[in-house]
Amino acid sequence: PEAPKPAPVNKVSQYACQRRTTTENNNRIFTDAFEVLAEHYEFNDLQGRCLAFRRAASVLKSLPWAVRCVEATQDLPCLGEHTTAIMKEILQHGRSFEVEKILSDERCRTLKLFTSVFGVGPKTAEKWHRRGLRSFSDVLAEPGIQLNRMQQSGFLHYGDISRAVSRAEARAVGNIIDEAVHVITPNAILALTGGFRRGKEFGHDVDFIVTTAELGKEKSLLINIIDILKKQGLLLFSDYQASTFDISKLPSHRFEAMDHFAKCFLILRLEASLVEGGLQRAEGDSRDWRAVRVDLVSPPVDRYAYTLLGWTGSRMFERDLRRFARMERQMLLDNHALYDKTKKEFLTATTEKDIFDHLGLEYIEPWQRNA
Numbered sequence: 374p375e376a377p378k379p380a381p382v383n384k385v386s387q388y389a390c391q392r393r394t395t396t397e398n399n400n401r402i403f404t405d406a407f408e409v410l411a412e413h414y415e416f417n418d419l420q421g422r423c424l425a426f427r428r429a430a431s432v433l434k435s436l437p438w439a440v441r442c443v444e445a446t447q448d449l450p451c452l453g454e455h456t457t458a459i460m461k462e463i464l465q466h467g468r469s470f471e472v473e474k475i476l477s478d479e480r481c482r483t484l485k486l487f488t489s490v491f492g493v494g495p496k497t498a499e500k501w502h503r504r505g506l507r508s509f510s511d512v513l514a515e516p517g518i519q520l521n522r523m524q525q526s527g528f529l530h531y532g533d534i535s536r537a538v539s540r541a542e543a544r545a546v547g548n549i550i551d552e553a554v555h556v557i558t559p560n561a562i563l564a565l566t567g568g569f570r571r572g573k574e575f576g577h578d579v580d581f582i583v584t585t586a587e588l589g590k591e592k593s594l595l596i597n598i599i600d601i602l603k604k605q606g607l608l609l610f611s612d613y614q615a616s617t618f619d620i621s622k623l624p625s626h627r628f629e630a631m632d633h634f635a636k637c638f639l640i641l642r643l644e645a646s647l648v649e650g651g652l653q654r655a656e657g658d659s660r661d662w663r664a665v666r667v668d669l670v671s672p673p674v675d676r677y678a679y680t681l682l683g684w685t686g687s688r689m690f691e692r693d694l695r696r697f698a699r700m701e702r703q704m705l706l707d708n709h710a711l712y713d714k715t716k717k718e719f720l721t722a723t724t725e726k727d728i729f730d731h732l733g734l735e736y737i738e739p740w741q742r743n744a
């Protein structure tokens with residue numbers, strides 16, 4: 374008879390969707406350093422290296438223990454020569470010289486500054502840097518630079534929207550949206566997603582899914598919500614994108630593809646009186662309101678579970694769900710649907726659990742998806 378296989382030791386999976394990652398990070402000294410390097414490679418268009426550092430950071434985030442020596446990491450996936458060398462440096466000297474060099478690099482600092490403005494991506498930041506611009510006042514004083522509407526709002530509300538949003542503020546925003554949605558329809562469905570659903574205490578924005586139980590009724594929902602917020606004087610900025618969703622299309626092959634549902638990117642005016650414990654504010658700021666970034670997405674109700682799973686994140690968790698589906702199950706997953714290539718059929722789901730079941734994955738709770 375065949376010898377019994379040795380019991381599998383708790384091996385860490387290479388897929389983030391097979392790891393449980395809470396907001397407690399025991400290896401922040403390493404993951405912060407890796408994030409600096411990842412961003413550096415992203416700015417220099419080296420996507421492969423960027424991803425390697427993000428993957429390595431994600432693996433370390435999932436560990437219930439702190440790395441004290443590199444030998445302890447030898448059985449972990451996604452850690453290569455370069456990442457190990459950085460960890461060694463940090464363990465020996467308390468910091469990485471390679472990371473510090475990047476942090477003091479003028480180009481990197483400028484690109485980071487520019488991309489911190491709402492509406493400014495790496496391409497625009499690069500363009501401004503190549504023109505010799507180095508600060509916000511350089512950009513704003515430069516003749517011939519046409520800021521789009523989003524960037525104008527980005528500069529106008531820069532202080533507020535670069536300040537973290539607290540859970541209490543997110544709750545207050547939720548109440549505002551909830552009230553608006555229920556003016557429109559009694560059958561509204563509203564769910565908080567994004568980082569706050571994963572249990573984060575602070576976020577850069579607040580993300581919601583809004584839809585209605587009646588299929589088709591979601592089509593005018595966002596437009597109506599925007600209208601109500603505008604009438605209430607709460608709308609500081611809104612970019613609405615109508616749905617381009619096509620039910621017959623196969624899930625996208627691209628990892629970072631945006632979905633096709635109706636969505637809007639907003640900046641809302643949030644009154645201090647609505648926030649338990651008060652607003653997050655800069656020292657010396659005595660205004661009784663602040664601006665907050667809010668994202669709303671509105672899928673047809675039969676796609677609710679896929680949208681919820683897709684918008685809860687984290688980005689690395691999503692990326693690996695799709696990679697796992699494709700590589701291990703011959704299935705295509707995105708925010709709209711799951712397609713089984715072997716059976717040549719779409720798989721329906723009413724809950725996130727259904728999707729994990731279709732994929733043959735153990736269910737991972739939202740607060741365990743901080744990969």
Ligand code: 8DG
Nearest residue numbers: 567568575576577578631632683684685686687688
């Ligand atoms: P944070 O705001 O606390 O910083 O973190 P987050 O909530 O995880 O990040 P996010 O940038 O707000 O994105 C939340 C999720 O939404 C993330 O998993 C990616 C997902 N997402 C999509 N489609 C789109 C889209 O079209 N735009 C944006 N902004 N996010 C999208 O699946």
Ligand code: MN
Nearest residue numbers: 567568578580
């Ligand atoms: Mn968010």
Ligand code: MN
Nearest residue numbers: 567578580668
């Ligand atoms: Mn968002």
